[in-house]
Amino acid sequence: MNWYLDVLKKYVVFSGRARRQEYWMFALFHILAVVVLTVLDGVLGTNPLLTGLYTLAVLLPALGVCVRRLHDTGRSGWWLLISLVPLVGSIILLVFLVSEGKPEENQYGPNPKLVQAA
Incomplete structure (x- = not known):
């Protein structure tokens, strides 16, 4: 849960690097939250109000951690746009x-594994 909160604290930080663990733990909690909110929307009959509000609220942190993850691999954040290419783009981004x-x-900063260990 700390990984998720750390990403939210870096709300619009697009510089630096993010470890795989930081990105994928955020993704896991994000998906779980979307599933819970979708079920809640269905039960309350507010579909897709809660899910939409949540998704909008975490859009910038999600983009930020994705860009930082790409930086960790030595790629520019602009590579995120490759996901706009149908099917193949999403696979390449994955x-x-x-x-x-x-x-x-690298040009985006020190290795986050070494910084965290120190």
Whole structure:
């Protein structure tokens, strides 16, 4: 849960790097929240009010952590736009997001694994 809250604290931070664990833990809690809110919307008959408000509220933090994740792999945040290419783009982006980060310092900052360990 701390990973999720840390991403929310960095609300519009698009600089720096994010570890795989930070990105995927955020993604896990985000998906769980969307599922719970979708069920709640269905029960309350407010479909898609709660889910829509939540998704809108975490749009910028989600984009920020995705861009920072791409930075960790040595890629520009603009690579996020590759997901606009039908099917193939999403697969390529997924491969980038699951790739190991660069172990050395890159143009986006120091390795977050080493910074966190210190």
